[in-house]
Amino acid sequence: MSVMTGPMATDDLESAGLFVSAQPSVEPVISMVDAGVTYPNGKTALADVNVTIPRGDFVFLVGASGAGKTTFIRLLIREVLPTSGRVVVAGRDLLRVRRRDIPRLRRRIGIVFQDFRLLPAKTVYENVAFALEVTGASGGEIRRRVPMLLNLVGLHLHGEHLSTQLSGGEQQRVAIARALVHDPAILIADEPTGNLDPVTSWEIIQLLIQINALGTTVLMATHNQEIVNAMRRRVLALEGGMLVRDEPEAAYEREY
C-alpha cells in the first residue's frame, strides 16, 4: 500500500493561521476517571473506564459491535452524561457543564461519521459554511475560513458541487472540513472509513494523520484491522462496556 501525499503541506496551513489554538499542552484533552454509563433501561453501556488522552494524541478505539464504542463517543460529545465517575473533555467537566454551555463545548469537538451526514441540497462550500453560519460566524469569517478548510481536505476545486455529486471519499472530506470549522481540540471519527473502499480509506487516514500533525487530537473508532495494524498508534479496546486494553503503538488484536 502506498502512503498518499496530503493535498496541502503542513507548513502552508500553519502559516495560514489554522489551528493556532491547538498547540500541544500538558493538560489532557480527554480524561475519564471511573466513568460509567447506565441507561435508564438498566443496561450498563460503559463501566469503570479510566483513560487519559493528551493533546496531540492519535488514538484508535476498537471493539466489537455493542462493546460500548458508540456510548464512549456519545459521552465525549455530551449526548449522554456519565452516571458514575468523572469525564473531562477539552477542559470541561461534563457533569458541570450547564445546558446552555453545551454548544460551546461541542465547538471544541469535531465529529465525523460513517454516513458523512452532509446536507444533500447544499453544495460542498455551503455544507462547510453552514456549520459556521449556525454558530453566528460573520460573513467575512465564513469567506475566509471555508476556502482554507476545503484546501486542507483537497476539495478547493469542488466548492460549487452538490455534496451528492461527490464520491464517498470526497463526501467524507467535506465532513472532515466541516468538523474542523471551529478549530476543535479533538476530532472524533466514528467509523470514518466504514463506507469506503480500501484505497479511499487510506486517503482519509492520511488526511486524519495530517490534521493530527497540526496539533488536533484524533480519536478514531474503527473495525478496520488493516489500518490499525499498519498505523501502530495507541489503541483503546472496549469489551462489554469495559476498557480491556490501552496500549501504545499497538495492533487491532492483543498480541501477547
Next chain:
Amino acid sequence: MGFFRFIAFSVVRAWQGFWRNAMMSLATTATVVLMLVLLSGLYIVISGLNSGLEFIESKVGVTAQLVDNLPQASLERLISDAQQLPGVKAVNYVSPAEAMERLKAVYRARGQELNLGDQTLQKISIYASLEIQLADPKAADSVATALGDRPEVVQITTKQDEVDKLVGIINVIRTVGIVAIALVGLTVLFMIVNTIRIAVYSRSGEIEIMRLVGASDSFIRWPFILEGILCGLIGALIAIGLVAVVWDPIQPVMFDVFKLPVAVGARFLATLSALLLAVGLAVGAIGSWISVRSYLTA
C-alpha cells in the same frame, strides 16, 4: 452585530421553511385568515351595538311628563330638585310648543305634513316635560322613583327597557362570538403546531448537524418559532386587506342595521388592524412555541 446576524439567519430560515412546505403553510395561513375575519365581524358588530347603546344612554334617560299649567315657581323648584338627584347630568325643560315642533319634524322627516286643524295641544296629549340626562345609566330607577312621587309629575318613562334589551343582545352576540372564535382559534393553533412539527421533522438532519457543530438553542429554535409567527403575520395582513376592501361597501349596511353611523373612521380601522395583527402574531407564536417545546427536545 452577532444579534443582527442571528435575526437575519432566523428570518431567512423561517422564510425558506414557510415555502419548503408551502401547501401546509398556506393552509394554516388560510385558517388564520378565517379566524381573523370572524374576529373582525364580531368586533364590528359588537362595536356597532355598543355605540348604539351609548347613543341611547346619552339621550334622555328619564322623561317626566308634567301636569298642565304648572306655575313657573313650582317648575323651577322641580328642575332644581331634579338636578340635585344623584346620577343626574342635565335637566332639560321641553315646552308643549317645542314638543309639537319635534313631532312635526318627525313627520317632515317621513315626507308628511302634520295637520292638527284647530285642536289644542292638550287635546292631542302634547304635554310639557322634563328630559333628564343621566351621568350614570344605573341611576335611572332611583331618579324615576324620586320624581314619580312628586305631584307635579303625571307620568315617568325611562329608556331602561330598551337599554336592557340591547345589553342582552350584545351579551348574547359577544358570548356566541367569543365561543365561536375560541373554537376556530383552537383549530388554528392545532394547524400551526402541526405545520411547525412537520417543519421540524423535515429539517431533522439539519437540526442534528446544528447540534453537533455547536449551534446554540436559539439558532435551532427561533427559525421555527418565526415560521409560525410568519403564518400569523401573513394571515393577519390578508385579513386586514380584506377588511379594508369591504370597508366602504359595508358602511351603508351597518348604518341600516344600527341606524347609526357607528364604527366609522380611520381610527376604528387602525384599532381593528392592530387587533388583528396582535392576535395573528400571538396565535402564530404560541402555536410554534408549543410545537418547538414538544417536538424539538434537546
